């Protein structure tokens with residue numbers, strides 16, 4: 001039997017809708033929100049209003065591109081959290097209204113779990129490169145840095161996570177210190193490609209287990225710049241590429257060190273990355289290098305699945321549909337959680 005799921009994602013500043021039939025993606029429409037650029041970060045109230053404007057055209061377009069009629073949908077999967085409350089409310093309320101009008105079930109999806117399960121979305125029918133269980137997934141975004149042991153579609157264990165800032169936050173905050181626009185991650189990545197990663201040394205955390213910390217690095221970056229700027233007011237301008245390359249190398253080094261430790265100690269060589277920072281080319285290169293050195297089988301998501309998207313919500317909904325895990329009509333969004 002075919003199972004056709006509409007996925008809706010609205011946890012932050014991307015409004016997205018996707019149709020998946022079984023595990024095959026039929027459409028994945030994403031509307032970003034340029035309105036935040038002038039503010040150097042996402043403004044929750046503006047995000048919520050933009051979702052309200054975008055949600056109907058985005059869902060309509062996703063159904064059109066998939067060539068699927070509303071009446072063919074088996075269920076509607078929506079991101080219940082974590083994320084911005086006002087943003088989540090738009091997707092959740094829309095999902096409720098549409099599900100009620102069509103008389104089909106709703107399926108709540110955890111945004112972080114969805115990032116991991118994006119690896120199971122097929123873009124072509126014959127695709128067979130999905131990870132095998134158990135695997136480790138390094139989930140790195142603007143809000144999270146976690147190492148997750150994925151035992152099954154519905155069985156994930158967070159074995160390490162940041163105790164303060166997320167990796168994407170470190171990129172974004174250090175970019176801001178250098179006067180670069182938001183989001184800083186992609187810009188640092190681009191400038192770093194032409195810089196020397198060994199030009200500057202920044203402090204690395206020493207914390208036990210598989211946990212991360214990035215706030216010390218941010219402070220070390222800030223103090224280095226503050227001291228150098230006293231000697232030379234144009235220090236940042238003259239050294240921007242080297243600063244970006246050295247900062248990026250430090251972040252990637254911190255991420256990879258704990259990931260490799262976990263892989264070795266848990267004896268798992270099936271390794272995946274997910275989340276916004278998984279778009280970083282240096283992280284991707286590092287993963288390839290470790291794969292060669294340690295015999296890892298690696299899973300790197302297509303760029304379209306690194307940012308927030310509804311295909312990952314729809315695929316998570318698909319696996320929950322198979323277990324008939326539906327949500328009540330009074331399901332409320334939640335802003336913070338980890339994968340249980």
Ligand code: KG4
Pocket residue numbers: 012140141142143144167168169171172183184185186189275276277278279280281306307308
């Ligand atoms: O998953 P995501 O789209 O949403 C949030 O959790 O916010 O991740 C966004 C984060 C931002 O911090 C952004 O700077 C970072 O991902 N990012 C990158 C790159 N592309 C996006 N960081 C480093 N290198 C990149 N190429």
